[in-house]
Amino acid sequence: MSPHKTTESSKDAAAEYFEKNPSPKALNSHQALAREFIQYHAETSPDRRIVLVTSGGTTVPLENQTVRFIDNFSAGTRGATSAEYFLKQGYAVIFLHRQFSLLPYSRHYSHSTNCFLDFMDEHQDDEGGVVVRKEYQEKMRRVLEEYHYAKQNRLLLLLPFVTVTDYLFELRALATLMHPIGSRAMFYLAAAVSDFFIPRERMDEHKIQSRDNGADGETGGQGSGASRQLVINLDPVPKFLNTLVQSWAPKGSMIVSFKLETNPDLLVAKAEQALERYHHDVVIGNLLTTRKWEVVFITRDGGEHWVRVPKTRRSKSFSGIEKMIGLAERKHEQHPIDLEGGTVTEG
Numbered sequence: 515m516s517p518h519k520t521t522e523s524s525k526d527a528a529a530e531y532f533e534k535n536p537s538p539k540a541l542n543s544h545q546a547l548a549r550e551f552i553q554y555h556a557e558t559s560p561d562r563r564i565v566l567v568t569s570g571g572t573t574v575p576l577e578n579q580t581v582r583f584i585d586n587f588s589a590g591t592r593g594a595t596s597a598e599y600f601l602k603q604g605y606a607v608i609f610l611h612r613q614f615s616l617l618p619y620s621r622h623y624s625h626s627t628n629c630f631l632d633f634m635d636e637h638q639d640d641e642g643g644v645v646v647r648k649e650y651q652e653k654m655r656r657v658l659e660e661y662h663y664a665k666q667n668r669l670l671l672l673l674p675f676v677t678v679t680d681y682l683f684e685l686r687a688l689a690t691l692m693h694p695i696g697s698r699a700m701f702y703l704a705a706a707v708s709d710f711f712i713p714r715e716r717m718d719e720h721k722i723q724s725r726d727n728g729a730d731g732e733t734g735g736q737g738s739g740a741s742r743q744l745v746i747n748l749d750p751v752p753k754f755l756n757t758l759v760q761s762w763a764p765k766g767s768m769i770v771s772f773k774l775e776t777n778p779d780l781l782v783a784k785a786e787q788a789l790e791r792y793h794h795d796v797v798i799g800n801l802l803t804t805r806k807w808e809v810v811f812i813t814r815d816g817g818e819h820w821v822r823v824p825k826t827r828r829s830k831s832f833s834g835i836e837k838m839i840g841l842a843e844r845k846h847e848q849h850p851i852d853l854e855g856g857t858v859t860e861g
């Protein structure tokens with residue numbers, strides 16, 4: 515199919531998707547926050563680059579009054595860690611993230627892996643204060659300092675999504691709001707976006723019953739009460755990346771998407787296919803099992819550059835791959851193609 519035809523058909527599919535699905539309740543307030551955020555930086559630091567980082571997995575509800583949903587894998591580590599790196603590099607960050615997924619800074623002390631309560635003691639003086647244990651104070655101070663700096667300078671805007679429909683409406687709205695930024699805008703699409711969904715007209719209103727007990731209100735009669743199979747019929751989500759590149763995103767903006775695979779034999783080819791299909795700037799390919807210590811950059815000049823964390827640094831605590839991605843990104847941006855193959859050494 516010729517690119518032109520693909521573009522038209524994916525534009526039509528995207529337009530139809532937005533017509534048939536309701537926009538998220540929070541969209542207007544998010545647009546107001548983003549407009550104000552972009553305006554603030556345009557007035558106070560007109561040269562500052564603004565990056566939209568997407569992070570976390572989107573859901574596909576099975577019922578309109580959602581009890582069950584299909585989720586896409588993502589803890590939000592990639593997006594949250596990369597956002598911290600962008601902030602360190604002087605970007606302003608709009609962080610479009612799955613509700614309750616990891617966030618920049620607080621990810622270091624998330625409720626599940628590194629509960630902050632484990633680093634504190636009640637103070638032994640009569641004030642009954644609480645203190646951070648000595649061995650954790652230095653790191654926590656550094657994180658707190660960066661967090662406060664980002665907040666005080668209004669460099670980080672946190673906007674949550676839940677469903678794939680929320681995500682697509684938000685992405686379109688934010689990309690459009692970023693138009694005045696032009697080539698200072700960047701898109702870093704680390705969110706794990708659903709490829710399939712249930713169209714609204716085919717979605718059950720109420721919780722799907724697990725037994726055929728006639729309780730669906732339609733038949734009224736007594737069902738057999740036997741447990742039943744659930745057959746789900748999903749449609750493909752419109753390929754929005756094309757529409758983002760062709761119309762939503764500001765001309766000259768840098769667009770980086772991630773390609774997630776589990777089969778190493780498919781990764782590079784699928785990432786190359788995405789770049790050929792969508793004509794954006796870079797696809798960063800990663801495998802589910804090795805995503806924390808290796809990624810591959812697929813660039814428009816046909817380059818395939820692996821960025822790997824040295825084996826000695828692959829401990830659980832090392833979160834440097836995103837810093838190395840940022841370094842490689844910067845190198846590629848400033849001097850396209852000079853991403854020498856092999857490991858990018860950490861700066």
Ligand SMILES: CC(C)(COP(=O)(O)O)[C@@H](O)C(=O)NCCC(=O)N[C@@H](CSSC[C@H](N)C(=O)O)C(=O)O
Binds near residue numbers: 587592706754772802
């Ligand atoms: C999700 C992870 C693996 C990070 O994991 P955590 O650190 O645990 O958060 C991220 O690195 C990633 O690959 N993100 C992208 C995953 C993804 O869904 N990519 C899509 C492309 S972007 S969605 C684009 C849409 N399908 C279209 O074609 O328009 C794909 O692989 O197909």
